[in-house]
Amino acid sequence: MKPIQIGALAALVATSVALGAPDLAVAQTAKGGRGSAAAPMAQDAQMASKIRLTRKTPAYWEVTFNNPPLNVVGPAEVRRLVEILDQIEADPNVRVVVFDSALPDYFMAHYDLLKPLEESTGMASGPTGMHPVPDFMVRLSRLKAVTIVSIRGRASGIGSEIALAADMRFASREKAILSQFEVGAGFPPGGGPTARLPRLVGRGRALEILIGADEINGELAERYGYVNRALPDAELDGFVDKLARRIASFDGQAIADTKHLVDQASLPPDAESQAGWDAFVADVQRPGAQGRVTALVKQGLGQPGDLEEHLNQYTAKYPK
Amino acid sequence: MKPIQIGALAALVATSVALGAPDLAVAQTAKGGRGSAAAPMAQDAQMASKIRLTRKTPAYWEVTFNNPPLNVVGPAEVRRLVEILDQIEADPNVRVVVFDSALPDYFMAHYDLLKPLEESTGMASGPTGMHPVPDFMVRLSRLKAVTIVSIRGRASGIGSEIALAADMRFASREKAILSQFEVGAGFPPGGGPTARLPRLVGRGRALEILIGADEINGELAERYGYVNRALPDAELDGFVDKLARRIASFDGQAIADTKHLVDQASLPPDAESQAGWDAFVADVQRPGAQGRVTALVKQGLGQPGDLEEHLNQYTAKYPK
Amino acid sequence: MKPIQIGALAALVATSVALGAPDLAVAQTAKGGRGSAAAPMAQDAQMASKIRLTRKTPAYWEVTFNNPPLNVVGPAEVRRLVEILDQIEADPNVRVVVFDSALPDYFMAHYDLLKPLEESTGMASGPTGMHPVPDFMVRLSRLKAVTIVSIRGRASGIGSEIALAADMRFASREKAILSQFEVGAGFPPGGGPTARLPRLVGRGRALEILIGADEINGELAERYGYVNRALPDAELDGFVDKLARRIASFDGQAIADTKHLVDQASLPPDAESQAGWDAFVADVQRPGAQGRVTALVKQGLGQPGDLEEHLNQYTAKYPK
Numbered sequence: 001m002k003p004i005q006i007g008a009l010a011a012l013v014a015t016s017v018a019l020g021a022p023d024l025a026v027a028q029t030a031k032g033g034r035g036s037a038a039a040p041m042a043q044d045a046q047m048a049s050k051i052r053l054t055r056k057t058p059a060y061w062e063v064t065f066n067n068p069p070l071n072v073v074g075p076a077e078v079r080r081l082v083e084i085l086d087q088i089e090a091d092p093n094v095r096v097v098v099f100d101s102a103l104p105d106y107f108m109a110h111y112d113l114l115k116p117l118e119e120s121t122g123m124a125s126g127p128t129g130m131h132p133v134p135d136f137m138v139r140l141s142r143l144k145a146v147t148i149v150s151i152r153g154r155a156s157g158i159g160s161e162i163a164l165a166a167d168m169r170f171a172s173r174e175k176a177i178l179s180q181f182e183v184g185a186g187f188p189p190g191g192g193p194t195a196r197l198p199r200l201v202g203r204g205r206a207l208e209i210l211i212g213a214d215e216i217n218g219e220l221a222e223r224y225g226y227v228n229r230a231l232p233d234a235e236l237d238g239f240v241d242k243l244a245r246r247i248a249s250f251d252g253q254a255i256a257d258t259k260h261l262v263d264q265a266s267l268p269p270d271a272e273s274q275a276g277w278d279a280f281v282a283d284v285q286r287p288g289a290q291g292r293v294t295a296l297v298k299q300g301l302g303q304p305g306d307l308e309e310h311l312n313q314y315t316a317k318y319p320k
Numbered sequence: 321m322k323p324i325q326i327g328a329l330a331a332l333v334a335t336s337v338a339l340g341a342p343d344l345a346v347a348q349t350a351k352g353g354r355g356s357a358a359a360p361m362a363q364d365a366q367m368a369s370k371i372r373l374t375r376k377t378p379a380y381w382e383v384t385f386n387n388p389p390l391n392v393v394g395p396a397e398v399r400r401l402v403e404i405l406d407q408i409e410a411d412p413n414v415r416v417v418v419f420d421s422a423l424p425d426y427f428m429a430h431y432d433l434l435k436p437l438e439e440s441t442g443m444a445s446g447p448t449g450m451h452p453v454p455d456f457m458v459r460l461s462r463l464k465a466v467t468i469v470s471i472r473g474r475a476s477g478i479g480s481e482i483a484l485a486a487d488m489r490f491a492s493r494e495k496a497i498l499s500q501f502e503v504g505a506g507f508p509p510g511g512g513p514t515a516r517l518p519r520l521v522g523r524g525r526a527l528e529i530l531i532g533a534d535e536i537n538g539e540l541a542e543r544y545g546y547v548n549r550a551l552p553d554a555e556l557d558g559f560v561d562k563l564a565r566r567i568a569s570f571d572g573q574a575i576a577d578t579k580h581l582v583d584q585a586s587l588p589p590d591a592e593s594q595a596g597w598d599a600f601v602a603d604v605q606r607p608g609a610q611g612r613v614t615a616l617v618k619q620g621l622g623q624p625g626d627l628e629e630h631l632n633q634y635t636a637k638y639p640k
Numbered sequence: 641m642k643p644i645q646i647g648a649l650a651a652l653v654a655t656s657v658a659l660g661a662p663d664l665a666v667a668q669t670a671k672g673g674r675g676s677a678a679a680p681m682a683q684d685a686q687m688a689s690k691i692r693l694t695r696k697t698p699a700y701w702e703v704t705f706n707n708p709p710l711n712v713v714g715p716a717e718v719r720r721l722v723e724i725l726d727q728i729e730a731d732p733n734v735r736v737v738v739f740d741s742a743l744p745d746y747f748m749a750h751y752d753l754l755k756p757l758e759e760s761t762g763m764a765s766g767p768t769g770m771h772p773v774p775d776f777m778v779r780l781s782r783l784k785a786v787t788i789v790s791i792r793g794r795a796s797g798i799g800s801e802i803a804l805a806a807d808m809r810f811a812s813r814e815k816a817i818l819s820q821f822e823v824g825a826g827f828p829p830g831g832g833p834t835a836r837l838p839r840l841v842g843r844g845r846a847l848e849i850l851i852g853a854d855e856i857n858g859e860l861a862e863r864y865g866y867v868n869r870a871l872p873d874a875e876l877d878g879f880v881d882k883l884a885r886r887i888a889s890f891d892g893q894a895i896a897d898t899k900h901l902v903d904q905a906s907l908p909p910d911a912e913s914q915a916g917w918d919a920f921v922a923d924v925q926r927p928g929a930q931g932r933v934t935a936l937v938k939q940g941l942g943q944p945g946d947l948e949e950h951l952n953q954y955t956a957k958y959p960k
Contacts, residue, residue, distance in 0.1 A: 208548050247851055316569055524808050
């Protein structure tokens, strides 16, 4: 636990409040509208650098998580993600989007559990009518463009959930660590892995991942089908870039029509994503979860250090 | 084939009859009720030692099959399993249940084909309205507690089916042998693998397992997704115990809610389990199946020895 | 590109036209009937040698693709396949059918894109009411007999699709190359892999296979679950033959009933196969696809040579 980084975290909280998130949410509700590129937050240069959108070519975009120290995602980051999603949906030329991280040790630690829950639950619904988190996940899956996630470092909680909602996942064999730690913290994961993992890896391995709530390294993630493949770390970036450029060279209508057919065969009903979010919100407020989360926060949750690096061990140490 | 063990088998048959299974079934039907801890059989110390329930902690239970020589399961054993299931369902504190075997070579050979079929078909329905075998399987899957099966030795027929109906399966890499041998004996498997295996390992591998009806060793079972993982035999018990204790330390509501969400995404409809049982009962009575089963019994089915150790070879030797 | 083989291809086109496919199609429509063993084409010795049916025993049949140089399948070959399917459906004794290739380098290159599209779209519907291609695929999956595909060499497009519609797939570890190249050529695959692959290998790997549209070798195909297993080339034939003989020795009713139960749990709805075919027909006529297909034909598509051996590279080279 390094004081300077606690400071950074506090600054992040202050920034978020200063951005007027609740007001924005109210405004959106009043319009019945959705986060758009014109919203004030969208122009925030700081947030745009934290989740960076790069148009490598008109057909090939890259979204890079660059939100040190842990790439934690909270309400402000969700709004930025929705804004990027809006842009992908609106551009007929983009055919492939790669999601990666600029931080070597973290693809994304997890959702921000330090902010008041109301900041999250109070967000205006997205176009599907669902809360922005499940809304983002189901819209991400249904994009006409293909989405590829490149995982290096830890992808826990919402990091794993974004990976699962995307189309393909490739992991560093040596440096990727996936996990859905939530049950260990006293609540179910809310971003849809309960719907997606069983369809991807089968019920048995899904239950192990979700309820064992332990670390899954790159090699095991491939063996389970949690990721498409685990590649040697030195080859990961090149492999993903080559695949993305290959797909970007293909015909957009052929891609979209093929993906739509696969969607019919494989996407979970939206109701399951909604149910997952509802279960998360309900359970995270229960005393059982509050006790565990508080204990984890006291030990360093949300800050770089031993707890985040061994969250799977800390979740197992809660005194009964 | 060792005479003393044939004797043991005969004794087992006698015991079962003495327990008055048909009367019990009638009584249950009259009440419209279900097997409960108060039933006479439940107090039978012999059966309780054959399928042993150990409360390692209030949250972590263990069910051990200890029914030598083969851990065959027939009507009496099904009643004992249902009784244990009732206890798991009724206890709000149990969060994880491990199923294992005390016999080194057999997790469970298969269903008892030596008893008259009427003893099985005449059993009173369970709370789902289905026969106790499919009823047990679907209730096992829906328990709030997490179930983990540890497989060492042969898990054939109903042994494989119980493993598939449980939440997670771990196998000894050297000593586990899984199989659904039934098609080789002339009838479809009745305990639900036709519904569960395709969803777990995909249609192609499910058809190979079910219709090839051959042995699947631990390594191949992992590669196919038939089990979560195959572990070195020396590590299996420690791994399962550690995972169970980890899960037992978590919050029960978080576990139950997460499992319920996964159930929505992954459990087959009960109607498929009923259809599987019906197909088994219908086909096992056909002359084709009777000829094969009779030939297998003559050669040693249900008795320890060469046939049980090479059932996959004997099923392929039936003269046409 | 060898001139003599271009000659052979031209001869194949001429043969197909001479067979009067359109007339046959009209006749079938008028009868509301289906391709049957009595149709003129069925007696064509040349076609019977191109797709050879061998009754190894009354219970064990073999279908061998022997249509050099590439085992391309077009309307005439589809009619031959339907004719064989009719025979399998009509014979109560056949319990297992193996599909393999007599050409060492090609299981099946892909659908014939050199013939006018009308020859394909004008074919009379099959008994499911669908076009003969999706009709063949869904009927193949629902046969009472078990179907096993043995893949050596390239299985692209409809070659992969037939493999996926069959019950089990085994591949040469060294010599099998699977691919759904279609998106690279500007259109979605039409023979059902959009419905079948996601259920077999999960959404992520299915999207990679279908939209990456690249080569998948035997080893990766096994890792993904695209095939049941990849076996050393020297063992493939023996393994498949042994498995087929084993299944052929089993009871036909037990096989059919078990397969029917698995069908309930795993077959995609026919509507998805129809939708896949419709999307293929619509997209292949768009300028985007026509430009790509024309460019590929000019470079050697449908002829033995460099393009067919590296189709995955040629599809990525289309100038934008």
